[in-house]
Amino acid sequence: MSSHRIACIPGDGVGPEVCTAAQDVLRACADLFSFSVQLDTLPWGCDYHVRYGSMMPVDGLDILRTYDAIFLGCVGDPAKVPDHVSIEALHSIRTQFGQYVNLRPIQLHPGVDTPVTTCTPQTVNMVVVRENTEGEYSRLGGLFYPDQPHGFATQLGFFTRTGCLRVIRFAFNLARERKQAGGRGLVTNCTKSNSLNYSMVFWDRIFAEVAAEFPDIESNAVLADALTMFMIQDPGRFDVIVASNLFGDIITDLGSVLQGGIGMAAGANLNPERTMPSMFEPIHGSALDLTGKNCVNPLASIESVRLMLDFLGQKEAAAALLRAIKQVLAARAVRTADLGGSSTTTQVTAAVIAALTADRKAAARS
Numbered sequence: 001m002s003s004h005r006i007a008c009i010p011g012d013g014v015g016p017e018v019c020t021a022a023q024d025v026l027r028a029c030a031d032l033f034s035f036s037v038q039l040d041t042l043p044w045g046c047d048y049h050v051r052y053g054s055m056m057p058v059d060g061l062d063i064l065r066t067y068d069a070i071f072l073g074c075v076g077d078p079a080k081v082p083d084h085v086s087i088e089a090l091h092s093i094r095t096q097f098g099q100y101v102n103l104r105p106i107q108l109h110p111g112v113d114t115p116v117t118t119c120t121p122q123t124v125n126m127v128v129v130r131e132n133t134e135g136e137y138s139r140l141g142g143l144f145y146p147d148q149p150h151g152f153a154t155q156l157g158f159f160t161r162t163g164c165l166r167v168i169r170f171a172f173n174l175a176r177e178r179k180q181a182g183g184r185g186l187v188t189n190c191t192k193s194n195s196l197n198y199s200m201v202f203w204d205r206i207f208a209e210v211a212a213e214f215p216d217i218e219s220n221a222v223l224a225d226a227l228t229m230f231m232i233q234d235p236g237r238f239d240v241i242v243a244s245n246l247f248g249d250i251i252t253d254l255g256s257v258l259q260g261g262i263g264m265a266a267g268a269n270l271n272p273e274r275t276m277p278s279m280f281e282p283i284h285g286s287a288l289d290l291t292g293k294n295c296v297n298p299l300a301s302i303e304s305v306r307l308m309l310d311f312l313g314q315k316e317a318a319a320a321l322l323r324a325i326k327q328v329l330a331a332r333a334v335r336t337a338d339l340g341g342s343s344t345t346t347q348v349t350a351a352v353i354a355a356l357t358a359d360r361k362a363a364a365r366s
Contacts, residue, residue: 003036004312007067007277011045012086013286014296015073021298021349022071022305025321028353029309032360033317040067046077046086055081055089061096069308070279073301076286088139095133097276099269100163101170102130102248103307104283106255111330112264112339116232119258123236127178128255129171130248132269134163135199137245159199159244164206170272171242172214179217183239187211189221190243190251203244228254256283263297263338266304270311278311280304294344297336299325302352320363324355 006026010019023039030037042063044056055075057063064070070093076086093099108114108124136157145151171187179185189207193200204221211219222230224247230237231251235258243251256265262284269279282300290296302325310318328334334351335341343351 004068005038007070008041009072011073011075012077013288013291018301019073022301025302025305029317046080049081067277072281074286098271100133101270102132103268104128104252108259109329111332112260114260124258126238128252129242131167131245135245168210175217175240186218186239188241190247192224261338266300268307280308297338298345298349320359324352327355
């Protein structure tokens with residue numbers, strides 16, 4: 001029997017609630033598909049910072065290094081810790097563990113409504129591959145005489161050939177996998193080289209080099225601002241989008257609206273070489289106004305669990321979990337307020353587990 005050790009960092013706000021949902025689903029998958037999980041909860045976050053002066057222990061990365069994967073609820077409580085301080089731990093995990101791919105599936109499931117009329121389950125089925133360790137979020141720069149009339153700030157982005165090559169190649173390989181599964185096989189380069197005359201010109205040059213390595217995969221380039229327009233006007237034109245750190249961050253939040261809201265949006269921070277643990281998280285943030293009300297949508301966290309299971313090699317469990325999510329959404333009976341319902345976080349989680357269990361029993365009978 002395979003076994004997986006998972007570090008769970010609930011974090012702040014609604015983090016503990018969605019973390020509980022994720023853990024419940026992980027345990028159900030383990031029971032139904034004959035593998036074991038060890039789930040260790042690490043109480044790190046803004047409350048930890050208030051008490052100890054940091055978002056995690058000094059040896060936090062060494063602790064996380066021993067796990068097979070990490071589940072993160074969410075981080076942020078600006079009344080306790082400034083956002084640019086609380087986010088530092090997340091950036092450290094991503095960079096120190098070589099999680100250079102931020103994978104954001106954007107798919108509209110049947111039974112989910114979206115305010116964007118061009119979006120249907122047939123037109124919204126794309127994946128954004130966001131570079132996750134360098135680019136505009138490199139954390140380089142400085143403040144110089146900020147309170148003086150001549151004060152200024154610099155924020156530096158850096159793009160390495162290695163960093164660009166590996167994330168763009170990942171996007172093309174993913175497009176090839178999707179094409180083999182019946183998809184289109186198209187990689188769109190989200191760029192802004194008309195204005196960013198060094199970084200994005202360099203990025204585009206490397207994109208063209210990688211595209212030449214994949215003659216079986218279509219490719220094109222769209223400026224970031226135009227791309228956001230096209231995502232609304234014609235979402236079906238996209239399959240795999242590869243983007244730098246900042247642009248990927250922006251377009252995936254827009255993508256969450258296409259798929260029914262931020263409560264549906266999952267993310268994976270991947271170390272594709274598996275030399276360090278990867279981290280999986282919903283992208284909805286800490287939602288402090290919903291904390292403790294048992295009303296937050298757990299589906300982004302449950303979808304993050306699905307991404308984790310798939311990455312850990314539990315393909316059968318991941319596929320069954322996706323079917324269960326789709327079944328619950330299509331039935332329109334159990335859903336949280338953001339999707340137009342009145343169900344609790346706990347009820348939605350229970351409904352997914354019930355559908356998963358029924359799916360497994362049906363498969364056993366067939």
